[in-house]
Amino acid sequence: MALEIGSETHGDFRVLKLDGRLDTETSADFELAAHDLTAAGERRFIVDLSGISYVSSAGLRVLLSLAKQMSSGGGELRLCGLAPSVRQVFDLSGFSKLFTIASDVNSALGEKSGGSTAAPSPEVSKAAANLLGATSSSQQPAGSPQVGRQAADLLGARQAAAKPGLFARLFAWLKGN
Known part of the structure; x- marks a missing residue:
């Protein structure tokens, strides 16, 4: 269309x-x-x-x-x-x-x-744009992990739940859970 x-x-x-x-x-x-x-x-x-x-x-x-x-x-x-x-x-x-x-x-x-809402910092906006692929790789700022986390939060990303390790899963399987 x-x-x-x-x-x-x-x-x-x-x-x-x-x-x-x-x-x-x-x-x-x-x-x-x-x-x-x-x-x-x-x-x-x-x-x-x-x-x-x-x-x-x-x-x-x-x-x-x-x-x-x-x-x-x-x-x-x-x-x-x-x-x-x-x-x-x-x-x-x-x-x-x-x-x-x-x-x-x-x-x-x-x-x-x-x-009506406060705008994110330019660094966070750039990081959010990078996460969405709106900028080329040559424009990507180095940024701190905190800026990356703030950008992910801004985009509504959720942190993945921690998966149990291999041995914990194997033990649970052996126990029949």
Whole structure:
């Protein structure tokens, strides 16, 4: 299914209205459209996702990459209109913490810059982008283990439960458990 991208200006913001699916096949179209607009000098975006029925990790990567580009270049990215299924993807992946998200375009236009939650440090944002593959390996910061853990926490990662060692599993098997 093709991705339709509508564009209009509201004050200082370029509103991009997406319709369809934001997935592996279509995310490149959105990335190219956003790149063209930023190359033309646009720095403040609202991405209206009310017409998006599905978003994949490739779509999330493009949104994160655009947000990173905007924050490092003095711009701003706001999202709005997330369908319940799309909002669930954002919540489960931790992306709800990374973006200013409003219910609709008018609400997004009225939001204060930066949203209602404190933004993560640039180091944590970069580490989160690296975890999602939104940056090339040459751009990956060394970072401390603490920064990596904070980035994983930001993305909603959960620490795996410790597995019993080989001998403990063998002993449990021998006991019949």
